Amino acid sequence: EDEELIAQTLKAVLRRAGHAVEHAPDGAAAWERIQNKLTELDLLIFDINMPGLDGIELARRVRAARTFAGRILVISGRLSATEKDQLSQIRVDATLAKPFTMDQFRSTVNALGT
Numbered sequence: 697e698d699e700e701l702i703a704q705t706l707k708a709v710l711r712r713a714g715h716a717v718e719h720a721p722d723g724a725a726a727w728e729r730i731q732n733k734l735t736e737l738d739l740l741i742f743d744i745n746m747p748g749l750d751g752i753e754l755a756r757r758v759r760a761a762r763t764f765a766g767r768i769l770v771i772s773g774r775l776s777a778t779e780k781d782q783l784s785q786i787r788v789d790a791t792l793a794k795p796f797t798m799d800q801f802r803s804t805v806n807a808l809g810t
Contacts, residue, residue, distance in 0.1 A: 697743050697771070706741070709798055710805070715739070723749025727757060734764040739808060744772035744779060752779060755786045767808040771796070 697703040697719070707717045720726035723746040730737060740758060742751035751770050758764050770783055773794040783791060792804050 697741070705798070706801065709801060713802065713805070722747040723751065723754045727754055730758070731761065734758065734761055737764065738766040739769065739805065740764070740766065741769045741771065744770055744775065752782050752786070755783065755788055759786050769804060769808060 697706060703719055703721075707719055710717045718729060720729050723742070725748070726742070726746075727749060730740065740755075742754050744751040746754070751772070755768050755770065758768065767789040768787075769790045769792060770788050771792045771794060772779075775783070775791065775793070780791075789808055790804055792801065796804075
């Protein structure tokens, strides 16, 4: 998530639920941080619209690496039919449309079993 207030809120919610959290301000930074740790991670949350590397390409790289056994949650203010189709082909586990409540966020994360 590149919007700082949203990122801080989501991190706090996840930490309160007992998750270890890492944050990257854009897709390229996220890929740099996670590409060598994919076996250690159980949930990745991406925004579709990120500077540097968008969420679709980031999810594509994660799945192509074949070492990530966790879940992918994509959040977005808007998803076109083409983007929805791409996310389905990449096997993204869930999407959450912005704006969402923290209850909706927690519920979606819990439903992913992480």
